[in-house]
Amino acid sequence: MSIPAEAFFLTPGFNGTLQQQIQQMVADGILRGRFGPGEKMPSSRGLARHLGVSRITVTLAYTELVSGDYLTSRGRSGYFVSDTAPIHPAFTPAERPHGDSVDWERIIGRRFSRHELIAKPQDWQSYPYPFIYGQADATLFDHQNWRQCALRALGKRDFEVLTADFYERDDPMLIEYIIRSILPRRGISARPEEILLTMGAQNALWLSAQILLKPEGLAAVENPCYPGLRAILGQLGVQVRPVDVDSHGASPDAVPEGTEVFFTTPSHQCPTNATMPVDRRTALLERAEREDFVIVEDDYEFEMSFLKPAAPALKSLDREGRVIYVGSFSKSLFPGLRLGYVVASEAFIREARALRAAMLRHAPGHIQRTVAYFLSLGHYDALINRLNQAYKRRRTTMDEAIRLNGLEIAGQGAFGGSSFWMRAPDHIDTDLLAARLRPKGVLIEPGRIFFAPGTAPRNYYRIAYSSIAQTRIPEGIGLIAEAQRQSGHN
Template sequence: MSIPAEAFFLTPGFNGTLQQQIQQMVAEGILRGRFRPGEKLPSSRGLAEHLGVSRITVTLAYTELVSGDYLTARGRSGYYVSDTAPMQPGFEFEERPHRDTVDWERIVGRRFSRHELIARPVDWQSYAYPFIYGQADATLFDHQNWRQCALRALGKRDFEVLTADFYERDDPMLIEYIMRSILPRRGISARPEEILLTMGAQNALWLASEILLGQGSRAAVENPCYPGLRAILGQIGAEVLPVEVDADGLLPEAVPEGIEAIFTTPSHHCPTNATMPIGRRTALLERAGREDFLVIEDDYEFEMSFLKPAAPALKSLDREGRVIHVGSFSKSLFPGLRLGYLVASEAFIREARALRAAMLRHTPGHIQRTVAYFLSLGHYDALINRLNQAYKRRRTVMDEAIRTHGLEIAGQGAFGGSSFWMRAPAAVDTGLLAVDLRAKGVLIEPGRAFFAPGTAPRNYYRLAYSSISQNRIPEGIALIAEALRETGANQVA
């Protein structure tokens, strides 16, 4: 029996090539049982004429399906559904209404979804003025060299790295380049046994918190701080003690007594961008030694120090093994990479490795090897240089636009970063302001989520310049200033 060409039709908006769409149509037809073993496919000429595509497109699709054993070619007779084609299970499947009768409120003891995080629209690229933080800018990313590194990592030479289960281990090539290239620029010296790869900084912070803290433990955090950290500590039941920050970040003398650990972002404070001076770093470590607590250093935006040379990491000053250093490639490469690392004493890394193995074994081998090639061939350093140059230009333009329109900068950082921490007049609720601005194509981040509960003012917001083109910045800032004037609370003439 022959399958008619009319059984196929192209779908507008398909995410792929015409050849891929034809392959998918045939494969789905076979998997769903509509096309059965031994049935003949339309000729390449006939299907091409029906779909309005070139004959070579259909031929290439059929050839790929033959290599996947979906089809078989029989000389001049044509293409047939293979007798050994992949098939779905033989049982009947019927979609039916689903009613959930489980009382999840009673069964789920711990609530993981009640912590407030920053809400960002998924379609942020469609907005004309996206002043949102942390997304990659396609115009700055090194697509060509990343693709080459990824293809190299997919080659036969790296087949074991691509396919093997490393169990609790990491790619030695990537560990080597982190140890020899990434850490020394932060002043950190470490052995392979003191480094662990993670699924981004968030995963690293979770591992550290799970190992060091528990129900009733006392942990100090900066206020304001990264909202994801507060969510982690709340989920494990730790008592979270906020420590106010100033223009130079965390004040060591303000740290409460009787804590087990403190979390800090000395490179660039989140979200104010303040850089902690060396004197404060030393004072914090001295106090940690006297009072026997640990310091978790989130190396937030270290690479984005383009206004002044970066200061050595807190970990580089550690002589007692009290600092656990958290690093990430999310901001310097792209957030979807989900690759970070922990640097700490071997005894801590041993426990973190075991905990990670129980949850996710290890980060994907192919990702690890691709990043290793990207680092070793010098592409990473070139990308950081390009990002910093672009960010410096954007920052200059944004700073000028902010001052022109009389907006107030609450914290801009003296070393760089990728955003401004802003303060609106006291009567302004930036959550409502963000809703109004979104209708005008402007995205900002309200600041309330960064503050500890009960301390959150509503008039702070963050403006990032990592995801917006330079030429759109002045107009976007003008729209923010106009929206503030429309509230009637803006005191600027």
């Protein structure tokens, strides 16, 4: 029996090539049982004519399907559905009742969904003025070299890295590069036993909090700070004390007595972008030594120091092993990578490695090896240089537009970064301001969520320049200023 060409049709908006769409249509038809073993496929010429594509596109798709044993070629007779083609099990899904009878309010032992996190629209790329933080700009990324590194990592030579279970270990190539190239820029020296790869900085902070803090232990955090950290600590049920920051970050004198762990972002404070000066870093370490507490340093955006050379990491000044250093490739490469690292004393890393193994074993091997190639071949440094140049231009444009429109900068950072911390007039609620701006194509981040509960002013917000084209910045800032003026008249 022959399958007619009319059984296939192209779907507009398919995320892939025409060849891939044809392959998917044929494979899906076979897997769902619409096309049976031995049935003859339309000729490549006939299917190409029906779909309005080139014959070579159909031929290449058929060739790939033969290699996957979906089709078989019988010389001049054409292509047929293979007798040994993959098939789905013939299960009939059971009728599922609406809802369920489980009393989840009673059964759920711990609540994790009550902690508020930053909300960002999934379709942020469709907005003309996306002043949102942390997303990658496709126009700046090195797609070609990343693709080459990914293909190399997927090759036969790295097959074990791609497929093996590392158990609790990490890719030695990536660890070696972090030791030789990344850490020395921060003044840090470390051995492989003192480094652990994580699923981004968030995972590193979670591991640190789990290991360092006992129930009812006292953790100090900057105020304002990264909301994800406050969610982690809230889930642990520990005491959390805010440490207000100023234009130089957190003051060592403001850390509460009895603190067991102090979480800080000294390079570019989140979200104010303040950089902690060296004398404060030294004083913080001295106080930690006197009062015997540990510091978790989230080295937030240290690569983005394009106005001045980056200050030395707090970890580089540490002589007692009191600093747990957290780094990440999510901001410098792209957030979907989910790859970070922790540098700490071997005793801490031993526990962190065991905890990570119990939770997720390790980061995917092919991701680790791809990043290792990207770093070791010099592509990472070239990308950072390109990002910094672009960010410097965008920052200058945004700074000029902000001042031209009479907006107020609350914290812009002297070293660089990728955002401005802004303050609206006291009567403006920036949650409402963000809602008013969204229909106009403008995305901003209200600042309330960054503050400790009960201390949150409503008139702060963050605007980033990492994901918006430089040419759109002035008009977008103008729309923010106009919305603030309109709020003043309401």
